[in-house]
Amino acid sequence: MSIAAKERPADATVDLDVLERVERRVLWLAMAIVHHANRVRPNPSGVKVGGHQASSASMASIMTALWFAHLEANDQVSVKPHASPVLHAINYLLGRLEPRYLTALRELGGLQSYPSRTKDPDPVDYSTGSVGLGATAPLWGAIAGRIVHERLGAQVSGRQIALIGDAELDEGAIWEAVADPMCARLGEVLWVVDLNRQSLDRVVPDMAYGRLKGMFEAAGWQVITVKYARHLQALFERPGGQALRRAPAPGPPAGAHPRRQVHRPVPRRAARGTAVRGHHRGAGPAAPGAGARAAAAGPPRRRTARPRRCRA
Numbered sequence: 001m002s003i004a005a006k007e008r009p010a011d012a013t014v015d016l017d018v019l020e021r022v023e024r025r026v027l028w029l030a031m032a033i034v035h036h037a038n039r040v041r042p043n044p045s046g047v048k049v050g051g052h053q054a055s056s057a058s059m060a061s062i063m064t065a066l067w068f069a070h071l072e073a074n075d076q077v078s079v080k081p082h083a084s085p086v087l088h089a090i091n092y093l094l095g096r097l098e099p100r101y102l103t104a105l106r107e108l109g110g111l112q113s114y115p116s117r118t119k120d121p122d123p124v125d126y127s128t129g130s131v132g133l134g135a136t137a138p139l140w141g142a143i144a145g146r147i148v149h150e151r152l153g154a155q156v157s158g159r160q161i162a163l164i165g166d167a168e169l170d171e172g173a174i175w176e177a178v179a180d181p182m183c184a185r186l187g188e189v190l191w192v193v194d195l196n197r198q199s200l201d202r203v204v205p206d207m208a209y210g211r212l213k214g215m216f217e218a219a220g221w222q223v224i225t226v227k228y229a230r231h232l233q234a235l236f237e238r239p240g241g242q243a244l245r246r247a248p249a250p251g252p253p254a255g256a257h258p259r260r261q262v263h264r265p266v267p268r269r270a271a272r273g274t275a276v277r278g279h280h281r282g283a284g285p286a287a288p289g290a291g292a293r294a295a296a297a298g299p300p301r302r303r304t305a306r307p308r309r310c311r312a
């Protein structure tokens with residue numbers, strides 16, 4: 001669900017400086033939610049509390065861009081399990097979560113470990129605790145919307161967005177869904193895969209990025225890789241910058257660079273004007289339905305938020 005999307009005029013612009021300030025608050029809050037649960041809150045039993053700060057950190061940019069610049073009222077988002085602190089931080093900033101819950105992560109009656117529609121006190125579109133379900137649930141949501149539209153004539157609108165951890169792609173249910181020809185035609189669906197190479201407390205040794213990309217594409221999905229943000233891109237333009245671009249990315253072994261990927265089923269009708277620019281700070285959602293438009297990647301300093309058609 002989006003902020004005040006209904007009130008946002010169609011030609012509203014996104015001020016990236018403001019968005020970055022919001023992003024810093026989201027990130028700080030998400031880190032603090034986990035820190036407080038583990039280091040500040042009294043823990044007489046000594047039982048491990050848990051929480052995953054790095055897993056939230058890798059989603060702060062994407063989720064800030066979505067919730068504060070791109071989502072509209074009828075969009076629905078499933079949030080990967082380990083990014084629940086980011087969702088709660090955003091809900092708090094939007095006035096949808098009482099401050100007392102910020103210190104209650106993984107406490108009885110407090111914020112759940114993973115996003116829960118039934119047990120969390122703030123708005124959650126999809127429960128995602130069992131990895132893999134959060135990826136596929138929006139597909140079924142989209143199909144349900146189409147059935148309601150076609151059988152009952154009801155106007156159904158909104159995009160179905162899944163924010164997925166890279167280790168979630170280990171789940172077989174995901175590939176059953178990806179291989180289904182029906183799913184490849186759901187233009188209102190967008191998957192954002194966070195290739196942070198984290199899986200619980202281990203580092204994913206081989207991200208197999210190319211293989212995954214090929215698997216999605218073989219099933220008829222459009223894959224957009226989002227890697228460099230504008231700060232790095234600006235460095236590439238400076239003297240010697242091309243050497244930096246050619247340099248191997250730090251950290252992962254060759255051929256396993258962390259990237260964020262956007263996977264989107266090819267729309268039911270032919271995509272028009274699909275032009276995507278890679279950008280690390282936020283992978284904006286695809287337009288709903290057949291008129292697939294580019295994601296929000298690579299925006300200039302100020303960009304115009306375009307109105308979107310809504311249909312089932």
Ligand SMILES: Cc1ncc(C[n+]2csc(CCOP(=O)(O)OP(=O)(O)O)c2C)c(N)n1
Pocket residue numbers: 052055056080081082083129130131132164165166167168169196197198199200
């Ligand atoms: C069906 C199922 N199997 C295993 C788990 C345990 N589990 C929780 S999160 C996770 C994977 C985390 O990796 P990733 O999806 O990449 O998220 P990240 O930590 O990078 O945010 C696993 C295996 C689970 N929640 N559900």
Ligand SMILES: [Mg+2]
Pocket residue numbers: 165166167194195196197198199
């Ligand atoms: Mg991961």
